Amino acid sequence: MNRHEIRFSGFGGQGIITSGYILGKAAALYDGRHVTLIKSYGPESRGGASSAQVIISDEEINYPRVTKPELLVAMSQEAYAKYVDELADGGLLLIDKDLVELNHPRDDIRVCAIPATRIAESELGRKIVANIVMLGFLAANSEVVPVEGIREAVLSSIPKGTEELNTRALERGYAYEIQYLQEAANA
Amino acid sequence: MNDNGILQGDFFIDGDTACAEAAICAGCRFFGGYPITPATEIAERMARRLPQVGGTYIQMEDEIASIAAVLGASWAGQRAMTATSGPGFSLMMENLGLGIITETPCVLVNVQRAGPSTGMPTLAGQGDMMQARWGSHGPYEIIALAPSSPQELFDLTIRAFNLAERYRTPVLVMTDEAVGHMTERVVIPPSEEIKHYPRRKPQVPPSDGYLPYNPDPDGVPPMACAGEGYRIHVTGLTHNEKGYPATVSVETQRKLVERLIRKIRDNRDDIVELHEDQVQGADVVVVAYGISARTAARPVRVAREMGLKVGLLKLVTVWPFAENRIQELASQVKAFVVPEINMGQIALEVERCAGGKAQTILVPHAGGGLHDPDDVLEAIMRVSRWNREPETQNSKPET
Numbered sequence: 001m002n003r004h005e006i007r008f009s010g011f012g013g014q015g016i017i018t019s020g021y022i023l024g025k026a027a028a029l030y031d032g033r034h035v036t037l038i039k040s041y042g043p044e045s046r047g048g049a050s051s052a053q054v055i056i057s058d059e060e061i062n063y064p065r066v067t068k069p070e071l072l073v074a075m076s077q078e079a080y081a082k083y084v085d086e087l088a089d090g091g092l093l094l095i096d097k098d099l100v101e102l103n104h105p106r107d108d109i110r111v112c113a114i115p116a117t118r119i120a121e122s123e124l125g126r127k128i129v130a131n132i133v134m135l136g137f138l139a140a141n142s143e144v145v146p147v148e149g150i151r152e153a154v155l156s157s158i159p160k161g162t163e164e165l166n167t168r169a170l171e172r173g174y175a176y177e178i179q180y181l182q183e184a185a186n187a
Numbered sequence: 188m189n190d191n192g193i194l195q196g197d198f199f200i201d202g203d204t205a206c207a208e209a210a211i212c213a214g215c216r217f218f219g220g221y222p223i224t225p226a227t228e229i230a231e232r233m234a235r236r237l238p239q240v241g242g243t244y245i246q247m248e249d250e251i252a253s254i255a256a257v258l259g260a261s262w263a264g265q266r267a268m269t270a271t272s273g274p275g276f277s278l279m280m281e282n283l284g285l286g287i288i289t290e291t292p293c294v295l296v297n298v299q300r301a302g303p304s305t306g307m308p309t310l311a312g313q314g315d316m317m318q319a320r321w322g323s324h325g326p327y328e329i330i331a332l333a334p335s336s337p338q339e340l341f342d343l344t345i346r347a348f349n350l351a352e353r354y355r356t357p358v359l360v361m362t363d364e365a366v367g368h369m370t371e372r373v374v375i376p377p378s379e380e381i382k383h384y385p386r387r388k389p390q391v392p393p394s395d396g397y398l399p400y401n402p403d404p405d406g407v408p409p410m411a412c413a414g415e416g417y418r419i420h421v422t423g424l425t426h427n428e429k430g431y432p433a434t435v436s437v438e439t440q441r442k443l444v445e446r447l448i449r450k451i452r453d454n455r456d457d458i459v460e461l462h463e464d465q466v467q468g469a470d471v472v473v474v475a476y477g478i479s480a481r482t483a484a485r486p487v488r489v490a491r492e493m494g495l496k497v498g499l500l501k502l503v504t505v506w507p508f509a510e511n512r513i514q515e516l517a518s519q520v521k522a523f524v525v526p527e528i529n530m531g532q533i534a535l536e537v538e539r540c541a542g543g544k545a546q547t548i549l550v551p552h553a554g555g556g557l558h559d560p561d562d563v564l565e566a567i568m569r570v571s572r573w574n575r576e577p578e579t580q581n582s583k584p585e586t
Contacts, residue, residue: 021199021370024199024370025199028199028371028372029197029198029199029372034372035199035370035371035372036369036370036371037199037201037369037370037371038365038368038369038370039368039370040309041309062481062482062484062485062488063481063482063485063557063560064365064369064481064482064557065557
């Protein structure tokens, strides 16, 4: 069964749900897949735990909840601790490496780390696009949704006037992995 | 977006947004509401969108006033709606009854969360299904629809507006947090493809002898609205065909109440919509609605893969209840399995209609989440086993 389960997690205000929305939109509208997105959050709009569950499938999706994700994005320590165990064997964990310390090691998963928030803040000048940096990083590390669709979905989901900033954020995250892989290969 | 401000095309939106856009497509131009999680997104969307299409959004001081404003807007000739959740739904109960007795077309959306009381605002429940049926005082019939997806929430919101006009009554869209907050692809068809049931206007000119509650042969009176030149009196008191109170006339009460009930009951074939999947020839039929019908599809599929003959009957219309179909199936199947996110409401109705001819097994959920597919599967397997080998059930050694 071609069903991909993805969870984005962090705290409110980091754009976690927006990330899930953009990835889901890319798959649903630009890739013609069946997609469900469920948002989970507490009553707070900032600071509380936040998570977005995305399911992408070639078939109709009956059960819209993530049970064994193959991809987990964690942008806070709390989110990492809460969700790392549910990640499927062989799954991929993407973390903001300044915000998550890998203190629950698992040897059956792949981990990719990027200082998404630091890049957004110091290189792009806007901390708020850390989620888009992370989406670019996701696109570089996973084939679940083509990056072209993600780019279109980003551009059709963001406020007018922020196209350049968000495009740069996406590109920066996408390029980071390439740089990372090269460093790893040279080491 | 079209020139007229109405959306068309494929969208990736949540159920609440789809509901608001459906209302706009259906011609709704008035929303009176009070924000409440998880229905707030409907109000937010309407606040932004209604001014773009020449409509009016008003945030009232509470839910009692919200539905009162909606009833007033309908009498002013508008298609009108409100949206709320459990606590607000409770507050709306009295004026829901006012809408029923004054035969005021309108749509009330309940994005159900887990209760009782303020319960779990951000999490799903289906605990208001009996309140939808009986929450307002007095005898009446109600129409309630239950969508399983954002697309269905879109489609059923449009249908709710049409049923409201067709039968001159408030119509409830009983969705839940899971559907309201779920984002999925929603296709909004071109405006010309969306069916509109127009307001039933009087066929007679205004006159002294005009009877605003003189029904058409189907039991539904045409509706003259404020400003159209007719003299009308709108009251929650028992009223005669002139619309005047007749509060000590038992005969007027009988005629009115019987008509209010019959105009719905006699048209059940038109109102009741069911989706059946392999129900014919099944040993066990899962009866479900809303998000629970959707999540039940998975255990049903797994049970079929195990060789069990299981059907899925989705109640798209929950009220009026699909009595005839359940009665008919009760003599064909061995058991009904009813998963719902409450401690047993629609299961009671299924059990009543089954009349002892088939078992009814409730799979309850106290609220705040969706059923674990294994719980529904376990119930299906349990009843399948009972019916196939009843002896083994009883001959289990004592331990």
